[in-house]
Amino acid sequence: MSLSLSSIKRIAVLKGGPSSEREVSLRTGAAVAVALRSLGYEVEEVDVTGREVNLPAGIDFVFLALHGTFGEDGTVQAILEARGVPYTGCGIAASRLAFDKEASKDLFRAAGIPTPSGFVVSRGGEFRDVLAMAMPVVVKPSRQGSTVGMSFVFSTEEIEPALKKAWEFDSHVLVEQFVKGREFTVGILGNQALPPVEIVPKHGFYDYDNKYTAGATDYYCPARIDDETTRRIQKAAFLAHRVLCCQVYSRVDVMLDQEGRPFVLEVNTIPGMTATSLLPKAAAAAGIDFPGLCRRILELSAEAFAQAQENIAVKKEGGG
Ligand SMILES: Nc1ncnc2c1ncn2[C@@H]1O[C@H](COP(=O)(O)OP(=O)(O)O)[C@@H](O)[C@H]1O
Ligand SMILES: [Mg+2]
Structure with missing residues (x-):
């Protein structure tokens, strides 16, 4: 057919x-x-x-x-x-890979795509390595979305409660180095990386409420960055999409640290598509x-x- x-x-x-x-x-x-x-x-x-x-x-x-x-x-x-x-x-395998932050991170590392360093801790498992990490860290279930079950942790005492919370959602939990800097997301459409969207929550972090409450977050597209930084972010995002064997479209979340280095957080294979969502914003900036x-x-x-x-x-x- x-x-x-x-x-x-x-x-x-x-x-x-x-x-x-x-x-x-x-x-x-x-x-x-x-x-x-x-x-x-x-x-x-x-x-x-x-x-x-x-x-x-x-x-x-x-x-x-x-x-x-x-x-x-x-x-x-x-x-x-x-x-x-x-x-x-995306097909079956790409969807599964991209949804699994642990597996994605392994492939990002193998491909030399910058991603925050961190550890995976299995439910109820040993987490001594994590206690030695510099604070803050981000604790997140490996397979979840929309920041569900996720915590930002600023002191070692908060690690165990954060792990317990995340373990409710997945047996594998990622503890990642917090990237201090600015946040972007990059839509990929076919072979094209769309203009990055900069995400600036008015208060706190880009958590569930800041994502879905109207007016809680400012978005800039085109983003307030120079061409060279734009290309660097787009390149990392497009490579992340390819390394996970994604096709058709996706939306890649990227942090930019204070030295201007992009760190890929994850690839979303079915990003939000309301008229005010981020992928449509990026597409609009590209004339679509x-x-x-x-x-x-x-x-x-x-x-x-x-x-x-x-x-x-x-x-x-x-x-x-
Ligand atoms: N390592 C990190 N450093 C700084 N902020 C982070 C980090 N990981 C996640 N975040 C913040 O949390 C949000 C959600 O994390 P993300 O990994 O994209 O998972 P998901 O969107 O699937 O919940 C990001 O958009 C970002 O604002
Ligand atoms: Mg995300």
Whole structure:
């Protein structure tokens, strides 16, 4: 089956999902559905409430608007892959890697991509190494999003409670050196790194409330940095995307330290897509409006699907 953008008529937008990011996902799904309808597609919004996916009949494509566990970690991608249903964004393995901060960090290190140093501590395990780290540190569950279960730790006494909190969300917890500096996020679309967005919370850190409360954080795009710094951040972000075998699109979180060195925190394979989310802001700065961004994601995903089908066909012809 070949697939091109023009053959897609009916799209299921999968939203909600069982993760702690369900509410954000519902918003992403609603915004994407509006955009796809404005482009003339027939859209079915599917609220995923558990770990099962019931697709309406006659769907040509699935647009994934799920964030977090199940939707962003390769699980839903595996379900759709097995059914032969094309879907947007990264494949199974890339989704799983990017969702796992521990595995991502190993590959960033191997590829020479700067990332904050740190340790992984298993649930209930020994954490003597962590106590020797210079404060502050950031304690986060390896597989979670939206800063859920995460703590900023300023003294060694706070480490154990922070680990216990993070262990509630994952058996593997990352304790990372805190990077003092400025925060950016870089959208990747196809082979292009979009203009970085600078993130400046008005108070405290970029935690759940500062992420999702209107007006709590200032965003600058284009960011207030020179061309050389822009390129350095984009280069690190694009390499992080590639090293995790990501395709189509993603959004890479990067800290810039006081010496102007970028440190990659993580790659988000299904970033927020409400009209005010960060990836759409970056796309807008590159001249791509919200519906245009949705269309481009569909187009790149259809190309990736067609390419994968071709590879399977070649293998079959080759026998063996
Ligand atoms: N090592 C770090 N140094 C400084 N700030 C950090 C560090 N790690 C995380 N943060 C802050 O916490 C936020 C969330 O961390 P991140 O690793 O992106 O996980 P997630 O977004 O999946 O919760 C970041 O956007 C950043 O503001
Ligand atoms: Mg993040």
